[in-house]
Amino acid sequence: MTVPQRLSIATLGVSDLVASTAFYESLGWVKSGSSMDTITFFQMEGSVFGLYERHALADDAEVSSEGYGFRGVTFALNVDSEAGVDEVFAAWVAAGAAAQVQPHKAFWGGYSSYVADPDGHLWEIAYNPYAEFGPDGRLVLAPPAD
Numbered sequence: 110m111t112v113p114q115r116l117s118i119a120t121l122g123v124s125d126l127v128a129s130t131a132f133y134e135s136l137g138w139v140k141s142g143s144s145m146d147t148i149t150f151f152q153m154e155g156s157v158f159g160l161y162e163r164h165a166l167a168d169d170a171e172v173s174s175e176g177y178g179f180r181g182v183t184f185a186l187n188v189d190s191e192a193g194v195d196e197v198f199a200a201w202v203a204a205g206a207a208a209q210v211q212p213h214k215a216f217w218g219g220y221s222s223y224v225a226d227p228d229g230h231l232w233e234i235a236y237n238p239y240a241e242f243g244p245d246g247r248l249v250l251a252p253p254a255d
Contacts, residue, residue, distance in 0.1 A: 116156050119184065122163035122174070123228045129160050132227050135204040154246040163228070183223070183231040187248050190236055191220040197234045198222045206232070
């Protein structure tokens, strides 16, 4: 069997589910009808984004819920222009995200910034001139080189 190359659901462990849900809703994201009192789902373009109490998510994975600082992972929200990065960055900060890295020309040729949600989860907001969006809104990268 070949393992499917996809990310179906990304779930963040959060300290306050109600507050975190309100934060993401303030960005204009719409909570899925599949959400429950204990978990929030947002239907994304091609995947699902979830919020779950940090301790409960750790229990589910049978690991400790302790640990702070850099988690070794970031999420990226790509937009279609440099101006879009500036606008989305400002919207996140206005909603209560912490500005980590101001929008700037990135070393890799794009335009990038970073924010942290109320639990410190890092989101890169970026414009990648080497990628485009398909008709379904998903980011499309160049095919593998031969």
